[in-house]
Amino acid sequence: MASEYHAKYIKLVEARKRFVSSKRWTSDGHGSLSIMQKGIVVRIAQMDDGFAITMNGKTGKLRFGSVLDAKIRVFNVIASGEAGQFLQRNGLNLQQLRTRAWLEFGV
Numbered sequence: 001m002a003s004e005y006h007a008k009y010i011k012l013v014e015a016r017k018r019f020v021s022s023k024r025w026t027s028d029g030h031g032s033l034s035i036m037q038k039g040i041v042v043r044i045a046q047m048d049d050g051f052a053i054t055m056n057g058k059t060g061k062l063r064f065g066s067v068l069d070a071k072i073r074v075f076n077v078i079a080s081g082e083a084g085q086f087l088q089r090n091g092l093n094l095q096q097l098r099t100r101a102w103l104e105f106g107v
Contacts, residue, residue, distance in 0.1 A: 012079070020071040033067065037078050040087070044070045055083055058090050 025033045032045040043054040050063030051070040064070040077083045 015079070016072065016075045019075045020068060025071075033071075035074075037074070038083075040078060040083055042074050042078075044074070056087055058087065060086075 025035050034043045053060045
């Protein structure tokens with residue numbers, strides 16, 4: 001049992017490493033980074049009080065001290081399903097967003 005848990009944990013850590021260093025992160029030339037993950041368009045932008053995360057046009061209240069911290073948070077909320085719940089609470093249907101992303105971007 002412990003070895004299964006450890007294997008799952010290692011797999012999650014490796015996936016997080018790949019996500020934060022992915023070449024799919026694109027810069028807009030003004031300090032913001034964007035990526036599409038599981039049909040969610042994510043943008044990380046520097047604000048006066050830290051780095052903010054925006055998902056499908058909805059900006060979160062939390063601020064992060066670094067881009068890396070923000071990327072890790074993005075990975076965690078998407079992997080846990082929190083992102084989908086957040087978007088649904090804000091009137092966005094995740095399945096429709098994924099379909100639209102697939103049609104527009106082939107993702």
